[in-house]
Amino acid sequence: MKKIETSLDNLQTDIGEFYKPNRHHFMVMNAVDLGVDNMELQWFFCDYVHPCEVTVFSAQTSPKVTIPSIKKIVASAWVAEAELVDLMNINIDGAQKGFVLEPDFESGPLRKNK
Amino acid sequence: MATQYEIPVGAQHIALLEPLHFKFSTENEKIIDTTANVGYVHRGIELACCSKFKFRQVSFVVGRVCGLCSISHTTAYSQVAEKLLNLDIPIRAKYLRMLVIELDRIHSHLLCLSHVAENSGFEALFMKTMQYREFSMELLEAVCGNRIQYDFSIVGGVARDLKPAVANSILERLNHFKPQLNELVDIYENNWTLSLKNKGIGILTKEEAMRLNVVGPFARAAGLAVDVRDETEDLLPWKAVGYEMVTDTTGDVFARNMVRLREISVSMKIIENVINGLPESPLLIETKAFPEGEAVVRLEAPRGELMYYAKGNKTQVLERLKIKAPTFSNIPAMAETFKGNEYASAPAIIASYDPCLSCTAR
Amino acid sequence: MKTFFKAIGNLAKKPITTKYPFEPTFIPDDYRGLIGFNADLCIWCRRCEMACPPGAIVFSQAMDGQQTYHYNRAVCIYCSECVRSCPKEGAIFQTAQPAPCALKAENINNGWNKLFAESLESRNIYAAEKKRLTALKAAEAKAAKPSADSSEKSS
Numbered sequence: 001m002k003k004i005e006t007s008l009d010n011l012q013t014d015i016g017e018f019y020k021p022n023r024h025h026f027m028v029m030n031a032v033d034l035g036v037d038n039m040e041l042q043w044f045f046c047d048y049v050h051p052c053e054v055t056v057f058s059a060q061t062s063p064k065v066t067i068p069s070i071k072k073i074v075a076s077a078w079v080a081e082a083e084l085v086d087l088m089n090i091n092i093d094g095a096q097k098g099f100v101l102e103p104d105f106e107s108g109p110l111r112k113n114k
Numbered sequence: 115m116a117t118q119y120e121i122p123v124g125a126q127h128i129a130l131l132e133p134l135h136f137k138f139s140t141e142n143e144k145i146i147d148t149t150a151n152v153g154y155v156h157r158g159i160e161l162a163c164c165s166k167f168k169f170r171q172v173s174f175v176v177g178r179v180c181g182l183c184s185i186s187h188t189t190a191y192s193q194v195a196e197k198l199l200n201l202d203i204p205i206r207a208k209y210l211r212m213l214v215i216e217l218d219r220i221h222s223h224l225l226c227l228s229h230v231a232e233n234s235g236f237e238a239l240f241m242k243t244m245q246y247r248e249f250s251m252e253l254l255e256a257v258c259g260n261r262i263q264y265d266f267s268i269v270g271g272v273a274r275d276l277k278p279a280v281a282n283s284i285l286e287r288l289n290h291f292k293p294q295l296n297e298l299v300d301i302y303e304n305n306w307t308l309s310l311k312n313k314g315i316g317i318l319t320k321e322e323a324m325r326l327n328v329v330g331p332f333a334r335a336a337g338l339a340v341d342v343r344d345e346t347e348d349l350l351p352w353k354a355v356g357y358e359m360v361t362d363t364t365g366d367v368f369a370r371n372m373v374r375l376r377e378i379s380v381s382m383k384i385i386e387n388v389i390n391g392l393p394e395s396p397l398l399i400e401t402k403a404f405p406e407g408e409a410v411v412r413l414e415a416p417r418g419e420l421m422y423y424a425k426g427n428k429t430q431v432l433e434r435l436k437i438k439a440p441t442f443s444n445i446p447a448m449a450e451t452f453k454g455n456e457y458a459s460a461p462a463i464i465a466s467y468d469p470c471l472s473c474t475a476r
Numbered sequence: 477m478k479t480f481f482k483a484i485g486n487l488a489k490k491p492i493t494t495k496y497p498f499e500p501t502f503i504p505d506d507y508r509g510l511i512g513f514n515a516d517l518c519i520w521c522r523r524c525e526m527a528c529p530p531g532a533i534v535f536s537q538a539m540d541g542q543q544t545y546h547y548n549r550a551v552c553i554y555c556s557e558c559v560r561s562c563p564k565e566g567a568i569f570q571t572a573q574p575a576p577c578a579l580k581a582e583n584i585n586n587g588w589n590k591l592f593a594e595s596l597e598s599r600n601i602y603a604a605e606k607k608r609l610t611a612l613k614a615a616e617a618k619a620a621k622p623s624a625d626s627s628e629k630s631s
Contacts, residue, residue: 001410025340026327027421028438044410044421044438052345054410076327076446083442086153087160100153100475110161171529174555238483245492252502259508265555273556274506301479398560 003056008067015043015057016073023048024055029080031088033112039063039090043070063111069093116141121457125154129233129461132471136452136460143456148449152475159476160435168430169195169405170269179437180473181262182225185211185218186415187437187473188267193349193413194424195269198405204395207271208350213388214258214266216381221250222416223331223374226468227302230371233461234311239301246294249287256280271398281389288382295382299375312368316451316463319365326447329440330418332467335373336365342414349411355387356380367466404428415440417468439473508554509573513545517567524558524568533558536595537602546591549575550584 006014019026027044034040043057061067069092070077081092082099089108097103119140125133133154139147159179163172173195177188189211196203228243251261257280258264266273302308318328320337333340339361343352360376362369405426413420418440425434448467452460494501511533520543525533532552535543554570562568578584 001408021324025329027419027443028436030423030434030436032425032434042423044423046412048340052412054412056410074327075325076443079442079445099151100156109158167529170527171557174529174553174557238479255502256504259504259506259554263553265553268557273560277506305479 001054001056003058006057006059008059008061008065011057011059011068012070012073015070018055018057019045019073026074026077027054029077029084031084031090033063033088033110034060035112037062037064039088041067063088063090066091066093069095123460123464130464131229132469134464134469134471136449136464138452138457138460140457143458145452145455145457145460148452150445150449152445152471154475155472156475160437163435164432169426169432172432172435173268174265176437177263177265179476180439180470182222182470183218183415183417183420183473184262185214185264185266186413186420188264189215190411190413190420190422191424191435192267192269194409194411194422195405197409197411198407198424198426199269199401199403201270201399201401203271203399204397205393206395207397209355209388209392210272210276210397211267212350212352212355213276213385214254214264216384216388217250217254217257218264219381219416220378221247221254223378224250226416226465227298227371227374230312230367230462230465231302231308233465234308236305236308239305239308243298246291246298249291253284253287256283268398270400271396273397275397276389276392281392285386285389288385292382295375295378302371302375309368311459311462312371312466313366315367315459316455316466317364317366318447318451322450323365323447326450327443328418328447329443330415330468331370331373331377332418332444332447334360335362335369337361337363340419342412342419346412352384355384355391357384367462370466404430405432415473417441417470417473418443420473437473437476439470439476441469441471441474444469445474503572503574505572507572507574508556509571510549510575511547511552511554511556511558512569512571513547514567514569515545517564518545519564519567521563523561523563527557527561529553529555529557531592534592534595536591536598538598539602539605541602546595548584548588550578551588 004014018024024045024047027046030042030044032040032042039061041059041061045055045057046052067090069081071081071094078095079099081095084090085092085095085097086100087108087110089111121138121140123130123136123138125135135151135154137149138145159175163175167175173188173191176191177184179187224243224247228240228247231243232240254264255261257274257276258266259274318332318336323333323336323338328336328338329340339359341359343357344359347353358380360373360380362373405424406428408423408425411422420440421438423434423436424432427433444467451463451467455463520535522535525535530551530553532548534546536546537543552575556570558568559570
């Protein structure tokens with residue numbers, strides 16, 4: 001598993017340079033709650049070549065910031081972003097609530113500060 | 115002049131096996147746009163695995179995410195926990211895991227094929243495929259002790275051994291099933307009325323499949339040669355037991371049926387090779403350590419690539435567990451394949467895509 | 477056309493369904509059945525209770541220290557983790573007997589929740605009582621010691 005550190009400002013340029021549709025496959029986006037006001041976001045990619053390597057782009061940020069979306073680079077990312085918006089109560093640019101949980105549900109059941 | 119309608123294929127529908135919700139915008143009878151909604155069976159499994167259950171008990175919890183691919187979830191979780199504990203499991207346990215994964219693939223593909231036949235209107239073929247599927251459920255009961263929730267892979271190895279009498283009965287019943295499979299291939303390939311409902315319906319091209327990151331038989335039928343068994347050799351030795359990749363070119367419902375039928379025959383070959391070449395070794399490896407670090411594992415479930423990410427912090431309870439189901443990756447492509455088709459083919463397309471909503475909205 | 481004639485031919489054959497439960501179904505001899513317990517071999521370490529994923533085993537403790545084993549067949553998932561975690565072979569084992577259905581009179585869900593809470597509470601009460609008795613004994617031993625020293629000095 002190869003981990004590449006990035007930040008929210010460089011996210012779209014980094015992933016835009018890395019991702020080639022005929023070579024890479026976007027798996028999922030994940031968020032790990034690290035405690036007080038700190039969250040690690042991860043974007044998982046894998047290869048179509050053999051042996052396949054998993055590449056992870058990781059960024060640490062506060063959950064109150066609006067996170068840029070990678071929908072324009074990876075067309076199928078809207079599903080992963082919609083799920084994290086519901087489960088982790090974070091803001092992603094352009095993602096609506098209500099995909100996995102009900103829209104009026106008190107959001108963020110996977111956060112640790114409860 | 116064309117009339118615009120908004121038709122919901124709701125969570126409760128007579129043609130759906132899974133609680134999925136689509137809202138189609140149609141013009142007369144052709145579908146032009148779709149919105150999807152999942153989450154009707156969200157049970158909070160990721161949260162439960164990180165708060166209530168200890169890391170050894172999580173393999174039993176995770177096996178109950180889905181009924182059809184239960185072994186894929188338990189095996190993938192066991193592999194990720196073994197990576198966090200730095201364990202290398204004995205070779206007999208690896209072979210037995212592959213045996214149950216392939217038996218599970220046979221029964222899952224036959225279920226999907228029968229459902230496609232039913233949604234295309236061919237009820238007699240649905241009944242026949244279900245009759246031929248029954249032998250695999252009895253074999254799974256003889257090997258694992260249960261027809262659906264196997265509880266077979268645990269952290270460190272497998273729970274039960276394969277007795278020689280059971281191994282012989284598996285080989286015997288697979289021989290009995292071979293002519294039945296040829297009969298099914300003949301009907302699915304050559305029947306004229308079924309082809310009217312399946313050929314040219316729900317087409318996904320190879321470029322679209324790459325752009326939308328699809329996985330599983332859905333991608334292989336479009337010509338995209340992606341299969342996790344071809345890519346990962348370190349955890350389970352697939353190529354050593356005769357695995358082969360199966361692809362097709364057209365990308366419609368007919369191609370997906372053919373890919374699934376050919377994968378069933380590849381699975382039968384793998385099962386025979388595993389039983390004839392089963393090595394001797396212990397079944398389980400014990401350790402007293404606690405998981406720490408991060409790990410990622412990918413596994414080929416019957417519907418596509420299943421991914422697990424786990425993070426441990428040297429205690430009995432994991433810090434984070436993330437499950438990515440194959441149907442989750444296929445949802446954007448699903449919304450795209452509907453466009454341009456008639457509304458009456460929507461049930462057949464949904465069935466051929468083989469959704470498993472329990473995995474998606476855990 | 478071939479399928480049509482085959483479908484007509486099926487009318488003459490008998491059905492393949494097994495009318496379970498009126499007809500018996502196949503039960504292998506290593507079927508995952510009910511969990512059995514042998515109180516004479518048990519060493520009361522409670523490792524089976526800690527290993528059980530759904531929490532179907534609980535031990536309650538009386539005031540004289542004797543523990544009692546309780547098992548709920550409706551909560552159990554028959555995974556045999558308890559059998560694997562037991563250090564003494566034969567104290568807990570899995571039979572091949574299928575579990576019978578639960579009747580309303582047994583109150584198997586809410587009654588079990590109450591029993592579980594009471595068992596944990598009884599263990600806490602026993603542990604607190606034992607701690608109090610140990611502290612009392614230690615205080616008595618300490619009070620007896622200086623009087624023995626002073627009686628030695630005077631004689």
